[in-house]
Structures are given as structure tokens and as C-alpha cells.
Amino acid sequence: xxxxxxxxxxxxxxxxxxxxxxxxxxxxxxxxxxxxxxxxxxxxxxxxxxxxxxxxxxxxxxxxxxxxxxxxxxxxxxxxxxxxxxxxxxxxxxxxxxxxxxxxxxxxxxxxxxxxxxxxxxxxxxxxxxxxxxxxxxxxxxxxxxxxxxxxxx
Ligand code: NI
Numbered sequence: 001x002x003x004x005x006x007x008x009x010x011x012x013x014x015x016x017x018x019x020x021x022x023x024x025x026x027x028x029x030x031x032x033x034x035x036x037x038x039x040x041x042x043x044x045x046x047x048x049x050x051x052x053x054x055x056x057x058x059x060x061x062x063x064x065x066x067x068x069x070x071x072x073x074x075x076x077x078x079x080x081x082x083x084x085x086x087x088x089x090x091x092x093x094x095x096x097x098x099x100x101x102x103x104x105x106x107x108x109x110x111x112x113x114x115x116x117x118x119x120x121x122x123x124x125x126x127x128x129x130x131x132x133x134x135x136x137x138x139x140x141x142x143x144x145x146x147x148x149x150x151x152x153x154x
Contacts, residue, residue, distance in 0.1 A: 001037045004052035009093045015139040018048070018055045021073050024115040028058070032071050032113055035060045039069075044091045046129040048136035051092050059133040063125045070120065075110035075134050084124065088132060088142050100145045102128045 007013055021028060031054060039047040039060055049058040059072040082104030089097045106127040109119045122130055132142055 001033045003041055004034050004038045006038065006042070006047075006091050007051055007053055009090075009096070009141065009143075011092075013050060013053060013055070014092060014136070014141060016050065016055055017139050018050050018057045018137040020057050021111070024073070024111070024113060028056075028073070029113055031056070031058060032060065032073075036062075036069055036071075039091070042091050045125070046133040047091060048133045050136055050139075057137045059137070061126070061129045061133060063122075063129055065126060067120070067122075067126065071113055072108060072110040072120075072130075072133070073113065073115075075108050075130070075137070077106055077130065077134055078109045078119070079107040081105040084128065086125075086128065088128060090132070090142055093141075093143070096143065098143060098146045100128075100132075100142050101147070102131045102145075106130045108134070 035047050045063050046061040049056045057074045059075055062069045080103035084104040085101045087097050088100040105123045107121045108130050111117050
């Protein structure tokens with residue numbers, strides 16, 4: 001395993017769409033292992049492959065609950081329920097913390113590192129992490145969701 005360098009906001013790669021994984025091979029496993037180590041080294045709750053410069057649909061999530069570290073390959077959000085609003089950050093933007101509205105319960109369909117399909121449902125912080133990381137795969141950053149409403153003029 002090895003630590004990988006995390007790309008920061010402002011780098012164009014974070015705006016690109018990641019491609020699906022088609023080969024469930026040692027190269028993917030190495031990527032997943034490195035991503036988990038990199039996320040843990042920064043006490044992060046999630047990391048997408050694009051954040052280490054790899055444009056593939058691969059995500060790791062760890063909100064320190066019963067699920068432990070979750071590996072998601074080709075994840076897709078298949079259902080959402082309710083809303084939550086809370087603080088959110090990103091390892092690619094170390095000093096930014098913003099309130100972001102997200103669904104409160106999210107079900108994700110994904111594949112594991114061997115290509116086997118599964119679904120997982122998360123609520124609260126886990127739902128937030130799923131949404132944040134899946135967004136990364138489509139070039140969307142959490143700051144895009146911040147409602148910057150200027151007060152209406154009277
Ligand atoms: Ni992020």
C-alpha cells in the first residue's frame with residue numbers, strides 16, 4: 001500500500017467525469033488499498049479515485065460506523081429519501097466547510113472489488129458521504145450545492 005497525493009480544488013481533473021471500471025484486477029485492488037490508506041491518513045470520511053488523479057468510478061467511504069470502510073466500484077444512487085442539512089468538507093479542500101442539503105437516506109447500487117453487485121443503504125452521515133463521493137465521479141463538488149442566496153431586494 002502507498003499514500004497517494006490528493007488533488008486540490010482548482011485542478012481541472014476534479015471537473016471531469018470518471019469512466020466505469022471494467023477490469024476487476026490487481027491494479028484496481030491496489031488503487032482501492034491506496035485510497036483507503038490515503039483517506040485514513042487524513043481522517044477523511046470518503047475519497048473518490050479522481051481525487052488521487054484516477055478518472056475511474058471508484059470510491060471509498062468510512063464514517064466510523066458498523067459498516068467500517070466501504071469500497072464502491074461503479075456506484076449508482078438508486079433511491080433517496082428525506083432531506084438533511086449539515087456541515088460538509090472535502091479532502092480536496094482542507095479549509096472549506098459548508099452547510100449542504102442532502103437526502104437523509106440513500107441506497108447505492110455498486111460492485112465490490114471482484115465485480116460482484118450489491119446494494120447498501122445509509123442514513124445521516126453515511127448518506128451524505130455516498131452523495132458527496134458519487135458526485136465526485138461526475139465532476140460535481142460539494143460547494144456546487146451551497147445555496148448562495150442573496151437576500152431579495154425590498
Ligand atoms: Ni470530496
